[in-house]
Amino acid sequence: MNSKTLIFLALAATFLSFTTSFGQKNSQSGEFNPKNDLLLVQFDCKTDVDDLHTVAALATLLTDSNFSTLNYHAIAGTYGIQEGLYVPPNDLFQLAFGNNWTDAHDKSEAAVEKVKLIVQATLNRQGDIWIAEAGQSDFTALLIKAIQKDLPQINTTQRIHVVQHSDWNENSTSPERLQFVKENAHYQKIPDGNAVGNGTSGFRDPDFTNWKEEIKDPDLFEIWQLSTDLSNQYNGKEGRYNNEAVAAGGLDFSDLSEVCWILGLQDIRDTEYFFNLYGN
Template identity: 35%
Template sequence: MKKNLFLVILLTVLGISSNIFARPYFDKEKDLLLACFDLKPDEDDVHAAAALACMLQHPDLSGIQYFAVAGAYGIQNGKYIHTATPEFFNNLFGHKNKKWTDAHENRDQSVKKVRKLVKKTLKSGGKVFIQEAGQSDFTHDMLKALIEAGVDRNVIKSKVIVVQHSNWNEDKSDQTKLEWVKNNTYYVKIDDGNSPDNNTPGYNNKNTRFMTQALASENPNAKARSFWEQANKICKGWEASWENPTIANGGVDFSDCVENWWIFDLKDKTDSIAKFWERYVINKP
């Protein structure tokens, strides 16, 4: 009898543990991708935004709910890449204030707009996956506003998934705000997307062949080509306060997109730049 009782308790504990540690998966029917780009000071966000836009054009992600935020930066110094908005983001994601917002231009308005969208998603039973392609300050401010709007903290803890790959992004967040986000959301820290020698793809490479392929007139993916033409033009024309060495040498750095790789559970489909390029950038639509 005692043995049977012990087995029941053990199985119950294991069941609870598996639920706690089971990762959430993106439901294309009802979940929201919130892509937050700091665009300050590193030009890698220009490349990451272009790469994400290529993904959104593919049948893999066709029809998903998404919204982008430009200017979701923290306490870092350096210049905001203002030439990336509005034309570039309009081309990548759709019309401003419908599919993206500029938090650099008007932070309070952006917080309110995103809060409304997130609240609607949660109320409909969906989850919100936040691609933290920058710092967590904007996420903190938006979620605090969400609580003030009546959303329960427990819902945020279980239904808002924040994905971060960069130690630098964490270091340049307001630390009080970062700790709050870590404690009040489903916070996931994955390995750095700048390195090929860990558990995420290395989406940073100085090899010029990838940009050459994207820009080639023979590239059958005309939309992707236009995205990378704009990205390349912005980066070449930008007088950076800090110059990204990969981009300066003609390579590609969309390292923040390892967060999309994790969110959409792409695994070996895009576990290298070459595979990503074949699937999303130089593919025949």
């Protein structure tokens, strides 16, 4: 048996374990129930372009048959108190998610009202809310307050689960809102998704430059192409954060580590592993 066959069998075994465990008990994140629960993926898009790559990676994950019926909603512009310019993501969000996303940039109150209705529908059918914070907790705080006002009978510390992986994101959140979220939700801080081998998926790789060879689906290819084009257009420009992995021609979708954690896929070690599983 040659080495390529061994690698294929290892990947197949890992993938089988993912598909059979999805929706079952995950001792680290709790239990995400794909039949009832809602996944909110909140992107700050300010000022790092890594969110753009994360959008493409999330869209890639959602095309897998195991997640094609996942109840999710994406939100753009959920930034906190950080300085710097916004990275306009609307065309990419529309391409990746259709109408299943909300624009919170400069209109957080209207966005909270829209997302609140989606959240309430899930809570009313006994589902839980899982928030992957690809950004700060300010929007989450506003959303929880709105839910508590309209549905005071809901115990948000049990029904709303928040997953954060970044110290920088926490430090860029309004302190009082971060504290509110920690006290009024099931708040989980996981190891940083920018690193590999720390217990979560690590999806920041300056050397992974061959994504075009990995993506076979033409719709996904278009999403990745727009993602990388926008990233190159805005990375480090006009005072925005210069993401060195992106500047080197690589990829950074480190925020997807939170989604993998919630779905019980944290055994996906790194970028190469991700594309081996979902690129084709």
